Amino acid sequence: xxxxxxxxxxxxxxxxxxxxxxxxxxxxxxxxxxxxxxxxxxxxxxxxxxxxxxxxxxxxxxxxxxxxxxxxxxxxxxxxxxxxxxxxxxxxxxxxxxxxxxxxxxxxxxxxxxxxxxxxxxxxxxxxxxxxxxxxxxxxxxxxxxxxxxxxxxxxxxxxxxxxxxxxxxxxxxxxxxxxxxxxxxxxxxxxxxxxxxxxxxxxxxxxxxxxxxxxxxxxxxxxxxxxxxxxxxxxxxxxxxxxxxxxxxxxxxxxxxxxxxxxxxxxxxxxxxxxxxxxxxxxxxxxxxxxxxxxxxxxxxxxxxxxxxxxxxxxxxxxxxxxxxxxxxx
Amino acid sequence: xxxxxxxxxxxxxxxxxxxxxxxxxxxxxxxxxxxxxxxxxxxxxxxxxxxxxxxxxxxxxxxxxxxxxxxxxxxxxxxxxxxxxxxxxxxxxxxxxxxxxxxxxxxxxxxxxxxxxxxxxxxxxxxxxxxxxxxxxxxxxxxxxxxxxxxxxxxxxxxxxxxxxxxxxxxxxxxxxxxxxxxxxxxxxxxxxxxxxxxxxxxxxxxxxxxxxxxxxxxxxxxxxxxxxxxxxxxxxxxxxxxxxxxxxxxxxxxxxxxxxxxxxxxxxxxxxxxxxxxxxxxxxxxx
Numbered sequence: 001x002x003x004x005x006x007x008x009x010x011x012x013x014x015x016x017x018x019x020x021x022x023x024x025x026x027x028x029x030x031x032x033x034x035x036x037x038x039x040x041x042x043x044x045x046x047x048x049x050x051x052x053x054x055x056x057x058x059x060x061x062x063x064x065x066x067x068x069x070x071x072x073x074x075x076x077x078x079x080x081x082x083x084x085x086x087x088x089x090x091x092x093x094x095x096x097x098x099x100x101x102x103x104x105x106x107x108x109x110x111x112x113x114x115x116x117x118x119x120x121x122x123x124x125x126x127x128x129x130x131x132x133x134x135x136x137x138x139x140x141x142x143x144x145x146x147x148x149x150x151x152x153x154x155x156x157x158x159x160x161x162x163x164x165x166x167x168x169x170x171x172x173x174x175x176x177x178x179x180x181x182x183x184x185x186x187x188x189x190x191x192x193x194x195x196x197x198x199x200x201x202x203x204x205x206x207x208x209x210x211x212x213x214x215x216x217x218x219x220x221x222x223x224x225x226x227x228x229x230x231x232x233x234x235x236x237x238x239x240x241x242x243x244x245x246x247x248x249x250x251x252x253x254x255x256x257x258x259x260x261x262x263x264x265x266x267x268x269x270x271x272x273x274x275x276x277x278x279x280x281x282x283x284x285x286x287x288x289x290x291x292x293x294x295x296x297x298x299x300x301x302x303x304x305x306x307x308x309x310x311x312x313x314x315x316x317x318x319x320x321x322x323x324x325x326x327x328x329x330x331x
Numbered sequence: 332x333x334x335x336x337x338x339x340x341x342x343x344x345x346x347x348x349x350x351x352x353x354x355x356x357x358x359x360x361x362x363x364x365x366x367x368x369x370x371x372x373x374x375x376x377x378x379x380x381x382x383x384x385x386x387x388x389x390x391x392x393x394x395x396x397x398x399x400x401x402x403x404x405x406x407x408x409x410x411x412x413x414x415x416x417x418x419x420x421x422x423x424x425x426x427x428x429x430x431x432x433x434x435x436x437x438x439x440x441x442x443x444x445x446x447x448x449x450x451x452x453x454x455x456x457x458x459x460x461x462x463x464x465x466x467x468x469x470x471x472x473x474x475x476x477x478x479x480x481x482x483x484x485x486x487x488x489x490x491x492x493x494x495x496x497x498x499x500x501x502x503x504x505x506x507x508x509x510x511x512x513x514x515x516x517x518x519x520x521x522x523x524x525x526x527x528x529x530x531x532x533x534x535x536x537x538x539x540x541x542x543x544x545x546x547x548x549x550x551x552x553x554x555x556x557x558x559x560x561x562x563x564x565x566x567x568x569x570x571x572x573x574x575x576x577x578x579x580x581x582x583x584x585x586x587x588x589x590x591x592x593x594x595x596x597x598x599x600x601x602x603x604x605x606x607x608x609x610x611x612x613x614x615x616x617x618x619x
Binding site for chain 2: 056062064109112113115116117119120121123124125127128131132134135247248251254255258262286288289291292294295296297298299301302303
């Protein structure tokens with residue numbers, strides 16, 4: 001699933017994808033200015049899908065309750081802006097803390113279980129959070145959502161404008177940093193240990209890894225990033241709804257992740273962009289017909305695994321195969 | 332006292348519907364280790380077929396119900412034989428993704444064929460008449476649901492425990508390879524079991540249409556509910572599913588009567604507690 005190489009690739013190959021991403025952002029900013037609000041939303045969402053990738057792709061924990069951390073982060077940022085301060089960076093920090101605390105507390109309980117039991121318990125946690133948020137109406141606004149908070153200027157420089165320029169730059173910058181941090185983290189010994197746990201728990205336990213402790217760390221870190229994503233989305237949209245805690249968000253994020261390829265953060269990013277673009281394009285359709293598209297995508301993706309697409313592609317482009325061959329120590 | 336009786340009767344009826352729908356899922360999960368998130372779609376198919384046959388075509392209720400259940404079962408068996416069989420060896424995540432995709436396709440198809448409105452199954456007069464139980468009168472429909480639930484429980488216990496097919500099924504659950512080597516038609520057992528599970532889901536969808544209204548989003552709305560019953564009851568354990576369905580159905584009904592503004596909080600809270608206490612299922616002791 002994840003290819004590991006002991007030798008770090010040359011610097012230019014490490015930097016190249018980031019440079020390409022930056023170039024893409026500049027392209028969007030200058031060539032498609034009317035798409036900026038959507039691009040900002042996608043950037044915020046991409047952080048969430050990448051944090052899901054940490055749990056699902058690297059840790060191998062199938063979860064359908066990851067939106068709990070996203071929603072808690074969003075509510076934390078919204079409440080902070082409503083009651084204390086509209087400082088956006090403090091809002092992100094609050095979101096990260098809220099997500100991490102929820103992930104830590106629920107992880108202490110959840111990670112004692114595996115497989116279907118774990119999956120069901122993650123759903124339970126997000127449903128409990130959603131029902132609580134709906135009940136605590138004086139804090140969260142219940143069904144109407146939490147709104148009416150204002151966000152101050154970012155770094156005291158620029159405030160959100162109607163064209164969404166500042167929002168895009170802000171979201172993209174945060175996403176860029178998060179992507180870099182997560183990539184660094186998963187290339188560290190800790191990240192490799194998580195991949196090892198995914199591949200073979202018994203062997204890692206025999207090697208002396210403390211499985212539950214490592215997974216708890218991973219789950220908490222992923223929760224923090226999910227919280228940042230929620231906080232970012234809340235600040236840009238200036239409203240937090242109950243659906244940010246819902247089951248549908250988790251399921252959709254999982255679709256995006258698998259679309260791009262789990263276990264590789266670039267895949268999560270690509271999947272988010274592709275899915276959100278198709279969704280945007282199809283938003284003129286009847287929402288039920290949209291389900292045909294996403295349902296069809298899911299079914300085809302499983303029946304025709306991505307590896308097979310990849311092989312077909314790389315056979316066409318000899319170049320890719322050459323590049324992949326020397327580092328062939330794949331799992 | 333009346334309140335308690337109300338909660339108990341409605342809770343048991345609700346639990347029986349949940350049980351009938353989830354029996355099939357419990358068996359497929361236990362037998363094939365196949366995480367079928369599209370199971371709720373079979374319940375919806377049964378309900379829609381019954382609504383169409385009884386409502387639009389004017390069939391009598393009994394025949395319409397029977398035909399809808401049989402057709403749903405056939406659909407399940409065909410799907411299993413053609414597509415789902417290929418997925419048994421895949422990872423849990425892939426099964427989850429495929430069956431979520433399948434569910435979405437069912438939702439979109441239901442909307443395409445019947446529109447987004449709630450479908451009603453017209454009940455015959457004998458099911459609408461209230462029956463006086465002494466403590467309270469209740470519609471005969473509730474009694475039918477409870478009776479059907481008990482019948483499914485008894486029949487499945489009988490079939491699994493006493494019949495040739497039950498022996499095959501249990502052998503296949505324990506060790507598919509050995510069962511196949513002994514000459515048991517394993518593939519046929521899989522398809523038949525899946526078909527029966529789908530048919531029962533269809534039955535549950537029809538009988539529970541009053542409690543769980545039939546609309547295109549039905550499979551997604553009630554998916555979690557059914558999965559919870561199976562997870563709490565223990566995969567492959569029919570009695571476990573029945574106990575879990577009755578307990579959770581009563582808890583959900585009680586919280587609707589007593590604390591409706593808390594939504595499904597108590598349902599999921601009790602599920603988490605049940606799973607924490609017995610992760611393998613209510614009637615299965617924790618493995619050492």
